[in-house]
Amino acid sequence: MNATKSYLSKTVEELKPSGIRRFFDLAAGMEGVISLGVGEPDFITPWSVREAAILSLEQGYTSYTANAGLMELRDEIAGYMQKGFGVSYSPRSEIIVTVGASQALDIALRAILDPGDEVIVVEPSFVSYVPLVALAGGVPVQVQTLKENGFKILPEQLEKVITDRTKAIILCSPNNPTGTMLSGSELEAIAQIAEKYDLLVLSDEIYAELAYDGEYTSFAAISEMKKRTILISGFSKGFAMTGWRLGFVCAPETISQAMLKIHQYAMMCAPTMAQFAALEALKTGRSDVEDMKKSYKRRRNYFVQSLNELGLTCHVPGGAFYAFPSIESTGLSSEEFAEKLLLEEKVAVVPGNIFGESGEGHVRCSYATSMELLQEAIKRIGLFLKRNQKA
Amino acid sequence: MKLTEKQIEVLEILENNSARIPVEDIAKMAELSKEETETILDKLEEMKVLVRYNSVINWSKVDGHEGVTAMIDVKVAPKRGVGFDEVAQRIYRFKEVRSVYLMSGAYDLSVIIEGRSMNEVARFVSEKLSTLDSVLSTTTHFILKKYKHDGTIFEQNEDDKRIVVSP
Numbered sequence: 001m002n003a004t005k006s007y008l009s010k011t012v013e014e015l016k017p018s019g020i021r022r023f024f025d026l027a028a029g030m031e032g033v034i035s036l037g038v039g040e041p042d043f044i045t046p047w048s049v050r051e052a053a054i055l056s057l058e059q060g061y062t063s064y065t066a067n068a069g070l071m072e073l074r075d076e077i078a079g080y081m082q083k084g085f086g087v088s089y090s091p092r093s094e095i096i097v098t099v100g101a102s103q104a105l106d107i108a109l110r111a112i113l114d115p116g117d118e119v120i121v122v123e124p125s126f127v128s129y130v131p132l133v134a135l136a137g138g139v140p141v142q143v144q145t146l147k148e149n150g151f152k153i154l155p156e157q158l159e160k161v162i163t164d165r166t167k168a169i170i171l172c173s174p175n176n177p178t179g180t181m182l183s184g185s186e187l188e189a190i191a192q193i194a195e196k197y198d199l200l201v202l203s204d205e206i207y208a209e210l211a212y213d214g215e216y217t218s219f220a221a222i223s224e225m226k227k228r229t230i231l232i233s234g235f236s237k238g239f240a241m242t243g244w245r246l247g248f249v250c251a252p253e254t255i256s257q258a259m260l261k262i263h264q265y266a267m268m269c270a271p272t273m274a275q276f277a278a279l280e281a282l283k284t285g286r287s288d289v290e291d292m293k294k295s296y297k298r299r300r301n302y303f304v305q306s307l308n309e310l311g312l313t314c315h316v317p318g319g320a321f322y323a324f325p326s327i328e329s330t331g332l333s334s335e336e337f338a339e340k341l342l343l344e345e346k347v348a349v350v351p352g353n354i355f356g357e358s359g360e361g362h363v364r365c366s367y368a369t370s371m372e373l374l375q376e377a378i379k380r381i382g383l384f385l386k387r388n389q390k391a
Numbered sequence: 392m393k394l395t396e397k398q399i400e401v402l403e404i405l406e407n408n409s410a411r412i413p414v415e416d417i418a419k420m421a422e423l424s425k426e427e428t429e430t431i432l433d434k435l436e437e438m439k440v441l442v443r444y445n446s447v448i449n450w451s452k453v454d455g456h457e458g459v460t461a462m463i464d465v466k467v468a469p470k471r472g473v474g475f476d477e478v479a480q481r482i483y484r485f486k487e488v489r490s491v492y493l494m495s496g497a498y499d500l501s502v503i504i505e506g507r508s509m510n511e512v513a514r515f516v517s518e519k520l521s522t523l524d525s526v527l528s529t530t531t532h533f534i535l536k537k538y539k540h541d542g543t544i545f546e547q548n549e550d551d552k553r554i555v556v557s558p
């Protein structure tokens with residue numbers, strides 16, 4: 001092999017590995033770690049849903065489905081979006097069942113971007129947005145939200161970074177990692193910008209089921225916005241189904257059909273067994289979701305207040321299952337804080353800088369963990385802070 | 392009994408968490424002050440809605456404490472005026488009796504007995520229960536193994552299978 005020649009694509013070579021990886025490796029060999037580092041529910045998928053998947057296997061449903069997903073599931077998703085969020089999508093032409101919200105994001109970006117097109121990513125953000133934009137040939141443009149604004153993006157901040165090449169904005173509410181949820185009127189203000197500059201909005205609504213305070217508004221439900229919204233959602237978080245790899249995307253027909261072309265060549269269809277599970281989740285899983293949500297909300301209340309009492313100031317996250325406290329009082333960087341806390345007290349959190357520069361000075365703690373473990377984690381963080389508080 | 396939303400919230404927290412959860416933590420979870428939470432707890436106890444802080448114990452794991460539980464279907468002749476209540480009362484006053492339910496269907500009362508041994512339960516049924524005036528018949532079922540009790544799965548092997556740090 002020629003030593004100077006790289007076989008890799010430039011885009012891939014320049015891609016940074018996820019910073020979460022390093023912490024995973026660090027924590028992997030340790031025993032007795034309390035993990036606040038996971039971005040997934042601690043609940044196991046409701047039994048009725050698991051049981052439906054088993055039944056589908058027993059009945060021999062082991063072949064491909066339609067590219068866009070089981071018709072019955074798309075019908076059910078259409079009903080779910082209509083009843084739950086007040087947006088109507090045609091199950092035949094506007095809904096695609098995907099391999100997680102992750103694949104939905106990928107096909108959405110690939111369907112809309114030409115090389116050099118810019119996509120605005122609101123920071124701190126989910127780790128995949130920036131790399132996915134780059135992989136689709138686009139140019140990610142990060143805008144930083146401020147903790148003083150509760151990590152909410154202001155319309156004027158968006159307006160400042162818009163150029164002739166701006167094609168889309170990626171929004172995520174409730175947000176990973178900050179838990180911040182935007183209200184209907186805050187979304188309206190963003191909608192006006194999208195309208196003014198004729199932009200698409202990729203609205204990642206994977207945490208829509210986990211909105212604790214106030215009404216949840218889907219971006220697509222804002223007037224005139226459905227035509228410029230690619231709505232991404234799935235079953236991972238709300239229905240506790242991360243391992244099933246099932247999500248969906250809803251968009252106006254021309255965009256949907258473009259995404260479907262990519263989906264059909266790259267993926268064929270989402271796993272059949274998981275689609276049957278998702279169908280059951282939508283049909284009978286509502287009360288399980290309600291129970292889980294209640295439980296998360298109580299844990300949030302406990303955890304966020306306890307962090308504040310310890311001096312790790314933290315806004316009240318309106319949704320998802322993350323708290324994003326400031327660790328500035330320790331004088332440590334977010335990487336140092338996370339590493340020391342893991343080594344000294346065996347509590348795993350994720351450094352905020354992994355989610356973009358504006359996450360520095362913070363750590364992401366997932367409270368999707370039992371109350372007993374949260375109580376113990378608070379105790380350990382308290383001990384840690386006693387030793388590590390700036391004089 | 393009509394309870395307030397917060398009273399119900401506190402009950403649900405107690406039901407879903409160990410009875411040892413500190414009042415301060417209940418307060419935080421329900422977004423209340425400690426004093427408010429204490430007032431609610433006192434009130435719920437006074438109304439006999441919150442009857443007892445229970446612990447679910449898997450005695451079968453404790454040497455020398457295994458014990459026996461039996462569920463007994465009891466057919467009774469109801470008495471004029473007092474129906475089933477009088478005989479139910481005569482049964483539930485025995486300390487061996489853990490629960491008594493009035494049932495619809497094939498029999499009238501379901502009685503749950505706990506004893507130290509099979510013998511002890513058998514003696515209770517033959518000497519105390521079947522000899523009651525209005526008891527017509529009893530059918531005793533011994534519990535062989537408890538899989539799930541009061542919403543708690545006993546031999547749960549469903550620990551956290553998530554990796555420690557993930558997106």
Ligand SMILES: Cc1ncc(COP(=O)(O)O)c(C=O)c1O
Nearest residue numbers: 039100101102126176234236558
């Ligand atoms: C904001 C956000 N979007 C998408 C995903 C990916 O979800 P899925 O499991 O459906 O691919 C995650 C998972 O962490 C997330 O936090």
